[in-house]
Amino acid sequence: MDSPGSVTANDWNALLPAEASPFMRHEYLAALHGSGSATPATGWTPRFLTLWRGDELHAACPLYLKGHSYGEYVFDWAWANAYAQHGLEYYPKALVAVPFTPVPGPRLLARDDAARAALVRALVALCRDEKLSSLHLLFANDADVQACSEAGLMLRHTVQFHWTNTAGWRRFDEFLASLAQEKRKKIRQERRKVADAGVTFRWSRGVDIAAADWDFFYRCYDRTYREHGNAPYLERDFFRRMASELPSSWLLFVAEHGGEPIASSLIALGDSVAYGRYWGALKRVDCLHFEACYYQPLQWCIENGFTRFEGGAQGEHKMARALMPVKTTSAHWLAHPAFADAVERFLEREGQGIENYLDHLAERNPFRDPSASPPPARSSPG
Incomplete structure (x- = not known):
């Protein structure tokens, strides 16, 4: 699909889990395109992927072909530079994300786990068929992470800061x-x-x-x-x-x-x-x-x-305002075997660094009684 308007709001929104943020709603995505904010002219070419069973929509995701890495908040400029240094094209790449919106939540909308797994397979197949360098799924929820991991995609972690009213x-x-x-x-x-x-x-x-x-x-x-x-x-x-x-x-x-x-x-x-x-x-x-x-x-x-306030991307200064660290997750597939191996080794090292960073942040707990405060979360909410 070349826009979210190709599917009805009712069909799309019916796939949203109850806890989904407004950012994956049909109205939000359609406004990004209808307003001219996320369009091919700004580097976001929509290729929304949908899976149907007869006339019933069973799975869908906001898929884009990207000619740059702006507006994503999970940074892969170094990967693009490495491709360029070896005379390879990194762009266009495939991206499953909400443009300009680093908020964790569902990205693979599906009626069940089987439909979600089929959607991941369809995404990888599309990238292979169109000879795209890579596929990136950003700020995924736990169900998406599991489906991507089972399909062999590599996982990458970053840290955000969220406030939670744990004490009422x-x-x-x-x-x-x-x-x-x-x-x-x-x-x-x-x-x-x-x-x-x-x-x-x-x-x-x-x-x-x-x-x-x-x-x-x-x-x-x-x-x-x-x-x-x-x-x-x-x-x-x-x-x-x-x-x-x-x-x-x-x-x-x-x-x-x-x-x-x-x-x-x-x-x-x-x-x-x-x-x-x-x-x-x-x-x-x-x-x-x-x-x-x-x-x-x-x-x-x-x-x-x-009960929760999410402060957006990055910014450990937020801990002084009692926004606590939360680990967010993205999933990645690279077509080039050698680069995929190199990125996998990099992500292993980076992942250990994230764990060490979370441990370091835990020592700076802002609460009077740290044992009664929310610990650094190791997975994203939603």
Whole structure:
């Protein structure tokens, strides 16, 4: 399929497990394409793969042919360079992922394990038939990892940082009381700096997010990317589509100073999980990023019964805000036997490094009673 529109939203969404994030919903993927954010022109050529039994959709995945490795968050530039040094073409490659979205979850949507296994076999067969260098499945859940491992794909691990309300905190102060004194003091100091600067926050959710607030958010989002020398991945029309087609999945925080908006952060929502996604500011205020992207969302999660907050890719500084390390997994297949052997040996060494890194992070536990806090997770949730 050359777009998610080739299958109906009902058929696609019926394959989603109950705990799936909004990012694998048909509406989200269709908006990426319909808005011009993820298209062949931006390096994402859709080849969505579907398996049918008669008129019933039994398995599907968002498959792309990629001419680069931008917007993926699992870095394989070194692999591409090694191919180039040996006069081999690494691109185009096949990618099963949600564009620009490093959130763990299901990637191989299937009615059962047999259909999921058949989907993996079909992916590898497609790559062989089209003589593609490789197949990469990013930020997979446990069911996908098992299917890929059984099919002989190599596994690669990275680390993210997620907050979990394991103690059933009902107020932000209860959560703070669980932290070591040093961490508790630092958070209070950072929040006080923002408050003393005269900054206040308001939030709105779903259909209550006004069009003017969406416009202001995009100004912030666009400026943040351009300040770092890049154009934003997502077009303004993508967020218009989200506001009209998937409104209940979004929570917006707006920071104001003197009655004027100066910054915003946009959070995606699942059933009981919040996902930190985008932020930007038009005015610099000390510690404003921490308040907008961590403390306001965590306080909202506690007060509204959300049990997990995923902070996005990388960033061990998040541990100081009680976001704990979680191991995420991707799966990889390389057509060239010698390169596959070399990458497999590299992944073994890298994997041991990840385990050592998790052990190191465990020694920096921010909680007052580390034995009562969530340990570093060795597999991704969802």
